[in-house]
Amino acid sequence: MPRFTIEPDKLSYQTGRWARLFASNNDYHSFSVEDGKIEFFGANHIHHIEILSIAGGVIVESGWFWDQLSITLEDAQSFHFGGVRKTVSKQLQTRLNTQIRDTIQRFYQQFEPAIKQAAQEANLLFFGNRYIRRATAHQWLTAHQWLTVGLKRKDSYRHLTSESLPNYHLILPLLERGHSQIDYLNQTFVNQQVGEWKSFFDKVETNPLTDNQRRACVIDEQHNLVLAGAGTGKTSTMIGRAGYLINAGLAQPNQILMLAYARKAAEEMDERIKEKLGIDNLTVKTFHSLGKHIITQVEGIVPSIDKMAEDPELRTRFVDEQIQRLLQDERYKSRLVTYFLRFSYPYKSQYDFKSLGEYNAYILENDIRTLQGELVKSYEECEIANFLYRQGIAYQYEANYQVNTSGPDYKVYQPDFYLPEYGIYIEHFAVNEQNQTPPFIEQQRYLEGMAWKRSLHEKYKTPLIETYSYLKHQGRLTDVLSEKLLAADVKFNPIPANELLTNLKGLGRVSEFAKLMADVLSLFKSAHMGIKNMVELAKVHEDHERMLAAAYLFEPIYEAYQLHLRDEASIDFEDMIGRAIEYVESGRYRSTYRYLLVDEFQDISASRARLLKALMAQNRETSLFCVGDDWQSIYRFSGSDVSLTKEFSNHFGATAMSILDKTFRFNNKIGEVASRFVSQNPSQLKKNINSHRQVEHNAISLIKTNQEILGIHAALTNISAKLTEPASVLLLARFHFKRPQMAALKRQYPQLKIEFLSVHASKGKEADYVVVFGLEKGKHGFPSEKATHPLLEMLLPKNEPYEHAEERRLFYVALTRARHHVYLITNGNNPSPFVRELIDKRYPILLDEFKGEGFQDHVANIPCPKCKTGYMIPRDSRHGSFFGCNQYPLCTHTQHACQWCGGGLQNKGQFRVCENHRCDYVEPICPECGGTLSLRKGPYGEFWGCSNYRKGAEFSCSHKEKFIDLQAAKRKGSQ
Incomplete structure (x- = not known):
């Protein structure tokens, strides 16, 4: 017999035996309703339906002998329970629907106070006459997001009271669309404000502000970045922003702080504010004057600015004087001499470079010169030269060999070093322990050159001392050189440290070092770190020996400078920012500014950014408005960090970005x-x-x-x-x-x-x-x-x-x-x-407007095949015109000019092709030695032979080819 049970909080039904056997949809034989869900029981399984997922209630479908209950869910799926006795099906339907309705109503009744609270807050925050900041929206959405559990359900509004419906309709779009709805509300607000303040924006500057300028002025996010391209009116936007804030009642003039970088820029901004807005109590400062103001407020006295702060040359002179004083200390003197001898330049192995051009760039960028001022071709040569100089051994760098060796095979031989008092030559070979050359050197040719040099010295009985790159890698270069020199009876007469330093002063090296230390002093103080931090950073640097040597030389200079500031009771510009940061972060200074407007933000440094963050942290309602252009960030050498602009939101938080894209300057x-x-x-x-x-x-x-x-x-x-x-x-x-x-x-x-x-x-x-x-x-x-x-x-x-x-x-x-x-x-x-x-890249510029005497008709465009980074340019010699690399003397590659027109030849595959498009001269390149293949006649007919063939010579290339398709090469060259 079927059983039908009804209790206050429970409803259950069980089908009869015959219904289980013969009724349709009889997978389940009973169900019960409690705790907000319906459970259906089958022979071996149970199915749950959450009452809140039911859409439209329960309906009865009649059959011949039994009825079935059908339930449609919110996801449009249906569930059927068959075998219900006809005499109770309608009663079951009524009871189920009543229980479903009561359950849903109880569920939504719990939301109504929260809906009311959320709506009241939303009205205050989102529907007033204001811009909605992302932080405000995020806080509200986070607090009320849980309401979406119920409010996003289909037809949920039908279960709310009439009092709650307006609140429901107010907050539902916010909860459903989140920040996109906030963006829509903000866009509506900005459009309204731009229209309302049209007259102001038309007249605040000489020319009406552009639409993008107006929108930038109105948007009031907590963090605002305005990217202002060159000539797009950033200053006008700053003035428009300040004027809008005041006129719209968002701020009083004394609640606005405008920051510029240079004193002159701040003065001009202040004048324009007074002229355009008629306001004289709006604060316009540089970062340094702001720092000075903060220090004055906390300490009660105006800090004295040291003379060196405003005179870099005076600071460099001070550093130079300290170096002269420190040189009275033998330990410091020894360290400085060691620095000049070993660490004046960064050491990089030639094996770290892929091309000669990259290596030459390293030499040129670092201007690697000996203590006698010679520009050398490698760091290792510089170390050898400095060792000879330090030991009082006179030398000549790359002097011509005593025998003229110039000819078709080799140029004039210039050994690396010559010791005139002893007639000894020194050659430093760029090879490792396996006799391998750096990647950019043609190994076979280089090794042949080494053999030729050795045979030359043997032939003419000239003493030769050899050193190798691998000795530098092993840290034994000067030790081995010293041993070989002593074995050759070369007398060492070490130059005293004082004499060496006197010579270095004469070469300007000490003053260069003083300038370096003065620059380090400025950046070190801007970084607000201690000497210990610097030493730790130096220890993990790839060139740690050099870095530590410089850091230890810097330490007493820094201490002397700080002692000077204390004795004079003065501060420098770095102290203005550093001490101001300390006072703001500690709360000793309390900011009254609600709006910070920063000009030329692309020049911001980490310390200035930290000061801005500290000011904002004191009041979460403070807004930051920065105008700048990452395309014009050009002061990294003084600490500016372009990433603070390019990655603004990562550093400051949720950001509204505006772009001023109309320039009134350039065409x-x-x-x-x-x-x-x-x-x-x-x-x-x-x-x-x-x-x-x-x-x-x-x-x-x-x-x-x-x-x-x-x-x-x-x-x-x-x-x-x-x-x-x-x-x-x-x-x-x-x-x-x-x-x-x-x-x-x-x-x-x-x-x-x-x-x-x-x-x-x-x-x-x-x-x-x-x-x-x-x-x-x-x-x-x-x-x-x-x-x-x-x-x-x-x-x-x-x-x-x-x-x-x-x-x-x-x-x-x-x-x-x-x-x-x-x-x-x-x-x-x-x-x-x-x-x-x-x-x-064919930029639209005028290339041939200026011609005639004194003007060039070309720009070097033939890459040097040897160093890869230089270009071949025309040169003249007593033997005629030729092309040489413009990186000479570091790259000595030369090649002949076009035989037909005198133009340059550019390597294209296995051919050299004339760069003159009106000339179709082509010559094949010898794949063995890089020479030129020329058509010749032999006893067996014509063949292509190498121009470097020298019968009986020490160096000769005998490469031959039977056939070369010059016409195909010409077609390729013209492409």
């Missing part, structure tokens, strides 16, 4: 080149800068000459010819020492307002025309290939992996100073890699 043709160039670095933030000035013709000209002053005059003459009214011209160079004679130029071009600046100093400037010169490859080229001492690197922000990343941004800055036209002056025989890139 579209300058912008096209500049933007494309700087964007080659994929880590730069993507921006599409649109120019207000639109022109049809290319606006960047390349002037090719090895006479810079000729190029400058050509540019100024070209500019003058275009003028109908006076114009301004900026002459820019990578280094300030390249400044030309400005007085003469100004007299010769009176209609031009000419100013010279280094590119760094030109940041923030603009002119009608810009002339950039010094665009050459090298240590003082552009990009600069000058190496940074690793002790400085250790204290600087992490270097970027992309080659010349900051120098590329510096070039972008140079290009974007001009309104109308840019002139780039390069030496075609030693072009800047940047010029090379502009040409090779």
Whole structure:
């Protein structure tokens, strides 16, 4: 018999025996309802249905003998329970639906107080006349996210009371869509505010603000980053932001702090605030003056700024004086002499380089010179030269051998070292213990050269001492050399340390070291670390011996400097920031500012960023508004860290980013080149800068000459010819020492307002025309290939992996100073890699505008096949014209000119092809020795033989080939 049981909180039913046997959908024979779920029991299994998952209740489906109960779930699946006696099916349906309704209502009744609370908070936070900050939204969403368990269920609103329904409809979109709904509300608010304050934004500056500027002013996230491209009106945006905050009632003037980097920039900002907004109690400071203000507030007295803080030369002089004082101490003197002898330059094994060009770059970047001032070809040669010098052994570097060896097989022999008092030669061979050469040296040829040199000395009975690279790796180079010199009866007469230091002073090496220590002092203090920290970092550095040597020499200099500051009761600029950070983080200084506006944020350093974070931490309502451009971050050498801009949200938190993409300075043709160039670095933030000035013709000209002053005059003459009214011209160079004679130029071009600046100093400037010169490859080229001492690197922000990343941004800055036209002056025989890139990647620039006497008709574009990084350029000798590598003397590769037109020959596969497209000269390359294969006649017919074949000579190449398809080579060369 079926059983039907009803209790206050429990309902159950069990089918009869015949229904279990013959009814349809009879997998389950009973069910019970309790604890918010229905459990169905079968012979071997149980099925659960949560009452909250039921949609639409229970319905009865009639059959011939029994009825069945059908339940539809929220996921649209159905469940059927058969074998229900017809006399009780309707009663069961009623009881089940009542229990389902009561369960659901009880479930939602528990939400109603929370829904009401959430709605009240949402009304205050999200539906007032304000921008919703992400932190505020996140806090609300986190607190009320649990409500989605019920409120996201289908038709949940039907189970709420009429009082709760408005609250439900208010919060449901927020809970369902989260931050995307917040973004929608914010967008609506920003649109409304831009419209409401249209008149203000139209008039706050001389020209109406752009739409993007207005939106940047209105958006009020806790952390705001405005990426302002060159000439897009960042200062106007700063002023608009301050004015909006005050006029909209979001802040009082004394609650706003505007920060600039330079004193002049802060003064100009303050003047514009007073002029445009009519406000005189808004604080505008530099970071240093802010630090000074904080220190004054805490200590009760205005700190005295040390004279050295504002005079880098005075600080360098102080460091130099301390070095002279410390040299009275024998231990310090010994350490300094050891540093000059062993650690003046970073040691890298030649075996670490893949190409001769990479190795030459290492030599040139570090300007590896001996204690006598000679530029040598390896660190190991420098160590040998310095050892000889230190021991008082006179030597000559790469002097011609006493016998003239020049001929078709070898050039003039120049042994590495010659000791004239003893007639002894020293050769240092770049081989390891297995007689293997570095990867970039042609091993077989090098070993043959070694054998030739040995045989030459044997032939002419000239004493030869040999050393090898592997001795340096073993740490025995000078020990073995010393043994061999003593065995050859060479007298050692060590130069006293005082005399050595006197000579080093004469070469300027001590003053260079003082400059290095002064730079280290500044960065060390900016890093706010102790000597112990520096030593620990030095110990784990790859060049730890050199780093530790420099750190130990720096320590007493730093201590003397700090003692000076204490004795004078003064501070420096680094103390202004460091002590201010300490006072803010400890709570001794309490900030009253609610809005921090930072100009030129791309120049931010870690210490300044830390100060900003400390100020914000004191009040979670404080908002940070930063305007900058990662494309113009060019001050890493002084501690600026571009990653603080590029990875802003990682450092500061949830960020609203705005982009000012309309420039009112340079035209579209300058912008096209500049933007494309700087964007080659994929880590730069993507921006599409649109120019207000639109022109049809290319606006960047390349002037090719090895006479810079000729190029400058050509540019100024070209500019003058275009003028109908006076114009301004900026002459820019990578280094300030390249400044030309400005007085003469100004007299010769009176209609031009000419100013010279280094590119760094030109940041923030603009002119009608810009002339950039010094665009050459090298240590003082552009990009600069000058190496940074690793002790400085250790204290600087992490270097970027992309080659010349900051120098590329510096070039972008140079290009974007001009309104109308840019002139780039390069030496075609030693072009800047940047010029090379502009040409090779076909940037839209004018290449052949300047021709005639003094101008070059080409830019070196034939890669040197030997060093891989240099370019072959035309040269002349008494034997005629030829092409040589522009990295000479470090790379001595030469090759003959085209036999037909005199042009350069470029290696393309197994052929040399003339670079002159109007000439189709091609010559085959000997695969054995790199010589030229020429068509010759022999007793058995024509064949191709090597030009380096010398019958009976010590070096000869006898390679031959029967057939070479020159026509195929010509077709390939023309592609």
